[in-house]
Amino acid sequence: MDKLIGVINRGLSMFCIGLSSVLVICVVWQVFSRYVLNTPSTTTDELARFLFIWVGLMGAAYTLGQKRHLAIELLEQILENKPAKLSILRLVVNVISLLFASVIMVYGGANSCCMSWKPVRYRLPSASRWDTFTRPSLSAACSC
Numbered sequence: 317m318d319k320l321i322g323v324i325n326r327g328l329s330m331f332c333i334g335l336s337s338v339l340v341i342c343v344v345w346q347v348f349s350r351y352v353l354n355t356p357s358t359t360t361d362e363l364a365r366f367l368f369i370w371v372g373l374m375g376a377a378y379t380l381g382q383k384r385h386l387a388i389e390l391l392e393q394i395l396e397n398k399p400a401k402l403s404i405l406r407l408v409v410n411v412i413s414l415l416f417a418s419v420i421m422v423y424g425g426a427n428s429c430c431m432s433w434k435p436v437r438y439r440l441p442s443a444s445r446w447d448t449f450t451r452p453s454l455s456a457a458c459s460c
Contacts, residue, residue: 324381325381328377329378331374332371332378335371336371338363339364339371343360345357346360346361346364392406
């Protein structure tokens with residue numbers, strides 16, 4: 317199981333690095349095209365918005381998998397000399413994370429997908445209603 321978690325965490329880190337790199341390229345191009353060429357690129361603006369959301373959600377899943385979330389770290393440091401309470405804390409944190417990921421992100425993502433059946437992103441032809449559902453669902457699946 318530790319190997320699987322390691323593979324998932326490694327994949328998430330590489331995915332986040334790739335998304336961040338593309339995000340930086342999009343923003344640099346947007347600034348260059350706006351201020352040097354005087355013709356702002358609307359496609360890279362919209363793409364940067366999507367990438368920013370993806371980086372945030374996948375980064376949160378990666379951070380949770382690494383147990384580096386600020387609240388988790390702070391509480392663990394307080395209870396580091398009490399192993400029984402520390403194991404209970406870890407269990408509670410995992411249950412809360414699982415509930416949040418399943419109820420809020422999966423159910424909310426599916427509900428959001430159903431409510432926004434028509435695509436609203438006109439500048440990116442590939443962005444559709446399925447993107448509304450896949451972001452939170454994929455992040456929730458990686459968090460679990």
